[in-house]
Amino acid sequence: MTxxxxxxxxxxxxxxxxxxxxxxxxxxxxxxRVFPNEFEPVAREYPILFKQTPDGxxxxxxxxxxxxxxxxxxxxxxxxxxxxxxxxxxxxxSINLPGPDAPDPRDAKINVDxxxxxxxxxxxxxxxxxxxxxxxxxxxxxxxSALYDGIRLVDPMIGAWVDAGLLExxxxxxxxxxxxxxxxxxxxxxxxxxxxxxxGETLQSLHQKGWLTLAILAATSIANIDLLVRLKNTREGWx
Numbered sequence: 001m002t003x004x005x006x007x008x009x010x011x012x013x014x015x016x017x018x019x020x021x022x023x024x025x026x027x028x029x030x031x032x033r034v035f036p037n038e039f040e041p042v043a044r045e046y047p048i049l050f051k052q053t054p055d056g057x058x059x060x061x062x063x064x065x066x067x068x069x070x071x072x073x074x075x076x077x078x079x080x081x082x083x084x085x086x087x088x089x090x091x092x093x094s095i096n097l098p099g100p101d102a103p104d105p106r107d108a109k110i111n112v113d114x115x116x117x118x119x120x121x122x123x124x125x126x127x128x129x130x131x132x133x134x135x136x137x138x139x140x141x142x143x144x145s146a147l148y149d150g151i152r153l154v155d156p157m158i159g160a161w162v163d164a165g166l167l168e169x170x171x172x173x174x175x176x177x178x179x180x181x182x183x184x185x186x187x188x189x190x191x192x193x194x195x196x197x198x199x200g201e202t203l204q205s206l207h208q209k210g211w212l213t214l215a216i217l218a219a220t221s222i223a224n225i226d227l228l229v230r231l232k233n234t235r236e237g238w239x
Contacts, residue, residue: 003115006096009131012112016123017091017136020077024117027074027088030065034085035150036157039214041083043221045073047228049187050158050167050218058158058167058188060218063228066174066182072231086147092116095144108148110141160211164202166194172222174229177238190219 005011021027031051034042039060042048046062053059062085064071073081079088092113113119124136133141161167170189174182195215198206206212233239 001115002113004094004111004113007093007110007112007126009127013127013131015112015126016120017126018118018120018123021074021079021084021088022077023069023074025088026117027079028069028071030068030070031061031063032085033087034060034062035147036060036153036214037146037150038083038086039217042085043217043224045081045083045224045227046085046221047224048218048221049170049184049189051187058162059154060158061187063184063187063225066176066184066228066232072228072235086143086150089140090143090147091140092118093140093144095148097148108144110144156209157211157214160206160209161190161215164194164198164206166190166198166215168194170222172225174225176229177233177236184225189222190215192219195219 007015018025034046034048039048042062046064049061049063050058051061064073066072071079073079094111094113096109096111125134126137128134158167167188168191170185170187172184174184176182203212206215230239
């Protein structure tokens with residue numbers, strides 16, 4: 001259940017938000033959405049793949065584990081990685097745009113889910129005593145703004161890649177320490193071979209629009225599958 005209301009410093013003057021990570025906060029997932037404007041730090045840690053929805057929409061995702069609901073970077077209340085994807089840093093907040101004619105996130109308000117597991121009496125304060133935003137809320141606001149920007153980038157980026165023929169179904173087989181095999185075959189990925197075969201004109205077009213660098217990041221990030229295997233082996237005591 002959710003109880004989403006618009007955040008304000010009168011009704012929510014004493015609001016506090018728990019920090020850290022954990023299953024209670026929605027962090028125990030093996031796949032999570034990521035966005036183009038965070039590809040660079042994401043690609044240093046996680047494989048970037050692409051999930052096609054039943055209606056044909058393609059969304060970028062990061063692979064966090066090999067089993068369902070397994071986040072191999074989650075240890076206790078810590079997310080042990082150099083970068084945590086934005087959707088796991090926004091806390092109980094979401095962005096509320098006034099309407100379709102107000103696309104500037106500066107015009108947006110912040111919503112808060114008062115029933116979110118992070119809402120607690122002993123967490124980080126959201127507002128200062130005089131009503132101003134705390135550094136925590138300012139950071140959450142920056143994350144929400146970046147999320148909004150990232151959402152707007154997904155469709156044009158994917159459209160350009162589809163037109164260039166860069167996305168293909170992927171079949172990755174990995175074996176962990178006890179001999180168990182995992183077939184990662186429900187995703188799309190950026191093809192290195194198709195990247196290398198792009199014509200000069202297409203390369204130039206993708207580069208000018210900023211999509212080429214992101215495609216390279218996504219393609220090279222697949223090597224992080226090896227990190228997932230190592231983390232799995234360590235967690236299970238097979239290392």
